[in-house]
Every structure is written in C-alpha cells, then in structure tokens.
Amino acid sequence: MPNRYPQEAVTRDGRRLLIRPMTAADGDALFDFFQRLPEETRRFAWDRIEDRATTDRWCRDLDYSKMLPLLALDRSLVVAAVSLHHREKGPLRLVGRISWLLEAHFRGVGLGALLINHFIGIARRRGLRYLSCMLISDLEAEAIQVLSDFGFESYSFPNYGVDPDGDPHDMTKMILEL
Numbered sequence: 178m179p180n181r182y183p184q185e186a187v188t189r190d191g192r193r194l195l196i197r198p199m200t201a202a203d204g205d206a207l208f209d210f211f212q213r214l215p216e217e218t219r220r221f222a223w224d225r226i227e228d229r230a231t232t233d234r235w236c237r238d239l240d241y242s243k244m245l246p247l248l249a250l251d252r253s254l255v256v257a258a259v260s261l262h263h264r265e266k267g268p269l270r271l272v273g274r275i276s277w278l279l280e281a282h283f284r285g286v287g288l289g290a291l292l293i294n295h296f297i298g299i300a301r302r303r304g305l306r307y308l309s310c311m312l313i314s315d316l317e318a319e320a321i322q323v324l325s326d327f328g329f330e331s332y333s334f335p336n337y338g339v340d341p342d343g344d345p346h347d348m349t350k351m352i353l354e355l
Contacts, residue, residue: 180299188286192251196295199246199258204229204236207248210255214278220341221313223276245299249279249288256280257288261296263305271306277320289323297327301355308355313338314347321349329353 183197199207211219211226225231235246243265249257259277264270275296279289300308312320314333321331329351336345 180295186249186288186291188283188288188291190286192283192286194256194288195250196247196292197250198241199236199239199248201236201239203248203255204232206250206253206255207236207258208232210258210280211278213280215281217316218278218281221316222278226278245296247292247295249283249292251283256283257292259292259296261299261308263300263303271304273300273303273305273308275308275310277310284319289320290326293323293327297353297355306355308353310351312349312351314349316346317349321351324351324353327353 183195186194186196188194208229211222211232214226219227239246244260244262246258246260248255249259257277257279259275262274262276263272273296275293277289277292297308308329310320310324310329312324314321325331330353332350332352334348334350337348338346340346
C-alpha cells in the first residue's frame with residue numbers, strides 16, 4: 178500500500194511533527210532550514226546548500242519516481258530534510274541511496290530512526306534490494322550508529338573524502354540488504 182501524506186510523527190520526547198513530500202512551493206522553507214544549520218554541517222553537505230539556486234532547482238525539478246524528498250516540519254518550520262534516490266535503469270536500479278540532514282535539536286530523539294524506517298518500507302514496496310548511505314566517519318558517527326541499529330553493514334574507506342580545505346576524512350558506506 179502506498180504511503181499517504183501528510184503523516185504525523187512523534188519524537189521520543191513527545192514533539193509532534195508533520196512528515197510530507199517536498200513540493201515546488203517549499204523553496205523558501207527549505208533554504209531557511211539549510212541556513213539554520215551550523216556552518217560545520219553546511220560545509221560538509223554533498224551539495225551547495227548555501228546557494229539558493231540549489232534549493233530552487235530541487236523544488237523545480239521534482240520527480241518522485243527517481244527521488245522522494247521528505248520534509249519533517251515543526252509547525253511550518255522545516256527541521257529535517259531526507260531523500261531516497263534510485264535509478265530507473267542500469268546495474269544500480271535496485272539500490273536506493275539515502276541522504277539526510279536534521280537540525281541539531283532534533284537529533285537523538287528518534288526522528289532520524291523514524292525517517293530511515295519510513296524509507297526502508299518505501300524501498301521494499303518499490304522492489305529495491307538494497308539501501309545505501311555514504312557518511313563522513315568522524316562527523317556523522319551518530320548517523321552511522323542509527324543505521325547500524327537497523328542492520329546496515331558498514332564499510333570504511335580511510336581518507337576517501339576531503340573537506341573544503343582539502344583535508345582528508347575517512348568515509349563510511351552503510352548498506353542494508355532488504
């Protein structure tokens with residue numbers, strides 16, 4: 178059965194949030210969310226989230242069959258942005274890739290786990306065989322633990338990534354067989 182949105186989610190500390198797909202009208206709210214993230218988080222993001230053109234492009238070019246972007250909202254404020262990506266063709270068409278960013282004060286209260294669990298169900302219904310996520314080992318240790326708790330296996334790659342200053346960082350690829 179397909180997911181119906183919006184959905185209400187309750188964190189372990191009792192906060193009620195709304196989970197729904199991102200729409201073309203979410204550009205301002207998404208950009209504001211990215212600007213509230215600490216500089217250290219923004220500078221390690223996979224995309225140039227400090228550039229308004231990035232969020233405008235994402236909202237304009239939505240294709241839920243290739244990427245399902247979900248937002249968690251505390252009233253009208255975006256507090257998490259997560260996405261499930263997958264290809265329609267090719268050798269990786271049965272592999273979904275997860276990306277996620279959560280506001281610091283919504284970490285450690287079960288929101289990340291709730292969203293990952295949501296994507297596991299969606300991936301299974303879409304016939305995917307694996308979910309994967311690539312993380313910066315030292316900066317995203319909490320996320321690695323959350324995924325490990327779901328049964329994701331970790332594969333470490335020393336000095337695989339570099340930060341904006343050119344300094345190397347170990348990366349961890351997390352993979353879950355569905």
